[in-house]
Amino acid sequence: MEKFPFEEIALENNLKLRTFSPDVDTEELVWHRDREDRKVFIVESGGWQLQMDNEIPQLLENTATYSIPARVFHRVIKGEGTLIALIEEKPFGENK
Numbered sequence: 001m002e003k004f005p006f007e008e009i010a011l012e013n014n015l016k017l018r019t020f021s022p023d024v025d026t027e028e029l030v031w032h033r034d035r036e037d038r039k040v041f042i043v044e045s046g047g048w049q050l051q052m053d054n055e056i057p058q059l060l061e062n063t064a065t066y067s068i069p070a071r072v073f074h075r076v077i078k079g080e081g082t083l084i085a086l087i088e089e090k091p092f093g094e095n096k
Helices: none
Strands: 007-010 015-020 036-044 049-052 065-068 074-077 083-091
Touching: 049 065
Parallel strands: none
Antiparallel strands: 007 015, 015 083, 036 065, 036 083, 049 074
């Protein structure tokens, strides 16, 4: 089983609640891309950032929603506190 740098709770449909601890090793926060389009709603940002491929990092803000297209490289950058995000996955190409 693959180890991830977050704890995850599967909710209904395609929703997941992810929690990133401020104690996570920054080396675990790697560039990656996903198979699904994702909408990410920030419950608690803790000063974390999101960096998309070829873009500067942006601060994740509480109650904001971010779109991450399928197959686009991105990463999260550790903040001072806990990051809690609600993630909705949509299969690639599905109407948004």
